[in-house]
Amino acid sequence: MKVLLLNGSPHEDGCTATALREVASTLECQGVETEIVHVGRQALHGCIACGHCKDQPGRCVFDDIVNRVLEKMEHADGLVIGSPVYYASANGTLISLLDRMFYAGSCFAYKPACVVCSARRGGTTATYDQLNKYLSISGMIQVPTCYWNMVHGTNKEEVVRDGEGMRNMRVLGRNMAWLLRTLETAGARVPVPEAEPPVRTNFIR
Ligand SMILES: Cc1cc2nc3c(=O)[nH]c(=O)nc-3n(C[C@H](O)[C@H](O)[C@H](O)COP(=O)(O)O)c2cc1C
Incomplete structure (x- = not known):
């Protein structure tokens, strides 16, 4: 079993990375393989709505890290998305990646x-809501947690001192390992629901 963790921050050893590493090391302790991919220093184009990914499913027209992450995600059993808060939202590079990745994949x-x-200090719950929408519209199963999945600080030393935040990361890692095992056990006996053909009733009347 493998979980892919995306770090949207430009800092490979910063606050978001510290939180993600805590989730990853907890998953590893539970026997789940992990890989952290840092995307925050990439020069990433946003989605240009060209439709290329409808002709070639799973591939974005811009052949960059988005396609590499999609290839990894095809083989991964779970996903963790990490972002620093920029102006009370997720950071722009990560959003460019997620728009293209979720649309193409x-x-x-x-x-x-x-x-x-x-x-x-602030903007975490808005960022949390923003990012969770990618998961829910894509049919992903949200991992149960004990409190909001966030840490506070301007550097990794401050984040490590956020004991409550770091505890929440460990709870998240343990719960994700439990959910992966539960799905693995149930999956053999309980197939996923049959897909119904899509219906698109656009708001034009
Ligand atoms: C452009 C920019 C905007 C930011 N906006 C906010 C903000 O709205 N609220 C906040 O609490 N911190 C804000 N910060 C601070 C970072 O979110 C915070 O220090 C974060 O933990 C850094 O994570 P990192 O080390 O993983 O990059 C901002 C930082 C930058 C560079």
Whole structure:
């Protein structure tokens, strides 16, 4: 079993990375393989709505890290998305990646997933809501947690001192491992629901 963790921050050893590493090391202790991919220093184009990914499913027209992450996600059993808070939202680079990745890919449904965010002080719940929407619209299963998945600080030393935030990361890791095992056990006997053909009733009347 493998979980992919995306760090939207430009800091590979910053606050978001510290939170993600706590989730990852807890997952590893539970026997789940992990990989953290840092996307925050990439020059990423946003989605240009060209429709290329409808002709070539699973591939974005811009052949960059989005396609690499999609390839990894196809083989991953779970996903954790981490973002620093920028102006009370997720950071722009990460959003460019997520728009293109979720629009092009179809490897998300019924996989456990969660989001984690880090801020100096405010905007975490707005960021949390923003990122969780990618998971819910894609049919991912949200990992249960004990409190909001967020840490506070401006550097990793401050984040480590956020004992409550770090505890929540460990709870998240343990709950994700439990959910993965539960799905693995049930999956053999309980198939996922049959898909109904899509209906698109656009708001034009
Ligand atoms: C452009 C920018 C905007 C930011 N906006 C906020 C904000 O709205 N609220 C906040 O608490 N921190 C804000 N911060 C601080 C970071 O979110 C915070 O220090 C975060 O923990 C850094 O995570 P990182 O080390 O993973 O990059 C901002 C930082 C930057 C660079």
